[in-house]
Amino acid sequence: MQLGVSSAATQIEGGDYSHSWNDWYQKGRIHDGSNPARACDHLNRWKEDIDIMAELGITIYRLGMEWARLEPVQGSYNDDAVQWYRQLLLYIKGKGITPLLTIHHFTNPMWFESLGGFAAAENIPVYLSFVEFVIRNFGDLVDEYVTINEPNVFAVLGYFQGLFPPGQRSMGAAFHVQSVLAGCHIQAYSLIHKLRSEMGYTNTKVGFAHHARVFSPKSKWNLWHRLCSTLVARFFQGAVTRACLLGRFVFPLKNICKMPGGEYADFLGLNYYTRSAVSGLGDGVAEGVPVNDLGWEIYPQGIAECAGELYSLLKRPIYITENGTCDNNDNFRSRYIYEHIKALSESDLPVERYYHWCFTDNFEWCEGESARFGLVHVDYESQKRTIKKSGEFYKAMIKYNGITDEIYKNYLTQEKYHYGNIKT
Ligand code: BGC
Numbered sequence: 001m002q003l004g005v006s007s008a009a010t011q012i013e014g015g016d017y018s019h020s021w022n023d024w025y026q027k028g029r030i031h032d033g034s035n036p037a038r039a040c041d042h043l044n045r046w047k048e049d050i051d052i053m054a055e056l057g058i059t060i061y062r063l064g065m066e067w068a069r070l071e072p073v074q075g076s077y078n079d080d081a082v083q084w085y086r087q088l089l090l091y092i093k094g095k096g097i098t099p100l101l102t103i104h105h106f107t108n109p110m111w112f113e114s115l116g117g118f119a120a121a122e123n124i125p126v127y128l129s130f131v132e133f134v135i136r137n138f139g140d141l142v143d144e145y146v147t148i149n150e151p152n153v154f155a156v157l158g159y160f161q162g163l164f165p166p167g168q169r170s171m172g173a174a175f176h177v178q179s180v181l182a183g184c185h186i187q188a189y190s191l192i193h194k195l196r197s198e199m200g201y202t203n204t205k206v207g208f209a210h211h212a213r214v215f216s217p218k219s220k221w222n223l224w225h226r227l228c229s230t231l232v233a234r235f236f237q238g239a240v241t242r243a244c245l246l247g248r249f250v251f252p253l254k255n256i257c258k259m260p261g262g263e264y265a266d267f268l269g270l271n272y273y274t275r276s277a278v279s280g281l282g283d284g285v286a287e288g289v290p291v292n293d294l295g296w297e298i299y300p301q302g303i304a305e306c307a308g309e310l311y312s313l314l315k316r317p318i319y320i321t322e323n324g325t326c327d328n329n330d331n332f333r334s335r336y337i338y339e340h341i342k343a344l345s346e347s348d349l350p351v352e353r354y355y356h357w358c359f360t361d362n363f364e365w366c367e368g369e370s371a372r373f374g375l376v377h378v379d380y381e382s383q384k385r386t387i388k389k390s391g392e393f394y395k396a397m398i399k400y401n402g403i404t405d406e407i408y409k410n411y412l413t414q415e416k417y418h419y420g421n422i423k424t
Contacts, residue, residue, distance in 0.1 A: 103134055246313065334411045
């Protein structure tokens, strides 16, 4: 299994662009008030960041592109931004790192939001034009693509729970958005293959990054908890996975674009973080379990369970496109990584890649700068980067191609999780 790192444009780049997360910030919806225009200033510090990545021995990197920066006005593109991404990609490749490019990771330009965003099926061609623009401008530098990051999280948090932009609260809208996004993914999958093959490339890989968690009934003796956990698993992740991977639209999703059944992924992208204890139509955390600094349960076996579910639907190589934890003081991140990778290696699944979330601490959406997920610490005031102990651990694992007794002793024996259902 190759070990790499993951990031997303809005979370690291900084810069004042007219997009949905800038707007969310203006509306006061970031808990600690941090402004995504600052983030990690990767816009100016990209070289330093890629140098640190190379120093860790990283050879695979999942990164994103900021749609609002590349296409500030519908149909009109920013050539400086194109040149910036091209030099970044060339530098990444020059360091022997293979990029996996995410085309959409949560953030929409405001002009797209005003058209109705992904709540309007008529906007699918607008997203596809951006996909085409990306391939025409970067297709010579990138072979591997994630069409959309976590369609379910985008839809549920933005349209049902009201926590992400645009802040709606309708279950029906969240299902509709998932159906639209599945249509987007399937069409982008075919479009990217078509365009790249016209350009003469035969090594294209396309998938989407699916957010999955384990849903367990809070009490396994309680019938209502059991029923809800089955329903929530289907509504949150089961239906959208089938739609995106196979073009099979089951209740509550609808095949709005009349997509034919098929096989729409060259790899199975999985973002895994936690397990939910279900007692109703929502989320929850069991009592007394190990949790991270945001109160999310740490449940390493779940990564193999979720990967196994994806693999049962479609036999493709598995890429863990994200896995990581909020550990503000880097007290248990190494142990978290070790246990999740161990669970994967003990399964008999074809897990080819593991992209740790995240490379540096970054702008963690609603939590802003206060939730730290990085292998590299960022002091947001000075923008100084410091490799954390977990970053050194990751580097050692890459160097020795696994865990030696020495690595275990140096990095893992002192690490302890928090226990109990806490929320900081
Ligand atoms: C998202 C990331 C986010 C991470 C941690 C994932 O759902 O893709 O952007 O930072 O979770 O919350």
